[in-house]
Amino acid sequence: MTLILALETSCDDTCAAVITADGTLRSNVISSQGIHDAYGGVVPEIASRHHLELVNAAVDDALRRAGATLDEVGLVAVTQGPGLVGALLVGVASAKAIAAARGLPLAPVDHLQGHVAANFLRVDGGEPIIEPPFVCLLASGGHTLLAGVEDHDGFSVLGRTLDDAAGEAFDKGARLLGLPFPGGPALERLARDGDPQAFAFPVARGLVGLDFSFAGVKTALLYRVRDLGDDAAREQAADLAASYQHAIVEALALRCEQALEQTGVERLAIGGGVAANGALRARLRRLGVTLGIPPRELCTDNAAMIASAARYVRPQSFPAYLALDAYASGERALA
Amino acid sequence: MIVLGFDTATPATAVALLDEARPAQAAERRHEPAPGERPGHAAQLLALAAELLTDAELQFGDVERIGVGVGPGTFTGLRIGVATARALGQSTGAELVGVSTLRALAAAAEPGAPQGTGVLAVIDARRGEAFAAGWRDGEPVLDQAALAPAQLAQLVADEGGAWLAVGDGALRFREDLERVGCSVASDGSERHGVSARAVCRLALQTPEGTARDLVVPDYLRPPDAVPPSSRKKPTA
């Protein structure tokens, strides 16, 4: 069986994965660097250095766990962007060289398309998580957008955040509550013991269209913490966290509902690090539409989703891709 | 043995192919960005290597050893070079040899330097500093370091003797170096560019390949410290 090997190094996780030509997941290696926590954020130069040290071992590992060798790989895929350009370049240079050395074709993949395509994977030998058409909420620390997915090879942007990304809002809220980076998971844990109705934070209902804004809720939390004072804020940290998380989750769910209504599609999928949030997953399950929720390790950054997207990208044959470069920002024109 | 050698530590991308049986005929291809243009490492490196191989009627799989300049130099350039070398080795089984970029720069200039004249390899490290190291008659005399030009000039003066300086840093800091009696090759001299042929030769002279995971850039500087508050996690 011809296999697809994929690399993903757009941020701080060094990822490699192997899938089969029909999208069956064979291995999904995520080498988390962890070292950024001490800095309260991802330091691009440190991330890039670690990618270089980890990437070949991640590929070895992905092949070994797939029970395969490079001889069985028929296509190499890699995240071309968007992301940290220095980090992306490690993956792009490595993927190009692995492919070129064997004369294999290469599929450059857009990171956001990868998150959408995570839904096309067959996990545990089953059917794809969800098939088009569907609306996909992509929410992470770097991007928050609603994608209209009509086919496997692209999406249209229905709405996007006008300021912070949802994951960023989680991280900033966590910092205001004195939680360690990465803040999202820590805030979610703290929120479990709190009352989501204790404080009324704004949900940005007034926005026209399907765009998001998280600046208001963050500012509201900042003022609330300041008004309460250190001691009271510490005492009510769980309630603050639960209410803050509730406001973000409601904002996301509200836009999903509106997008489903607007497109007339009754199928919703999610991707991105925020899609791992349990409160969001539970809230979206109550929408009563067909829901595609990938396992958490396929929601956060991973290479299996890049391999999945590669199935629908026209690959570049050797040597056409030798001059391929990474791109840092923006979304590539998607069909 | 067929050796592919390249260096991406400076804005140039230099690639050479050397057949041990015909070392004098080693072919080299280079890309030098125009003034103001960004380095083309990502787009140029494998493309130039493929051209050299095609000319020699060889394929990547025929390369038995890969020499890669490990710096010091620009961080992103170094990573593109080292990542490419490591992945080529991973895919073909070719041996890897990490080569000091400063050593390659000096080695290419040594045949043109009179005996007893030290060769100082100097790379522009930006932020007003130079990466430099010196050899005399092939023996290391000045250890590599990141230095302000005045410090470098002082080190050369303290060491004494005649010196020839090469590299983009030697051009950049010509005045500081000439002030202490160090001669700098003329502006247009090709000796200021890192020679990929020299990378091939140095890789060939190394008795054995290096374990893949030990082939890493010689950054010589800690990562840039950027305050985390000004940055966001761009993807997750």
Ligand SMILES: [Zn+2]
């Ligand atoms: Zn992502």
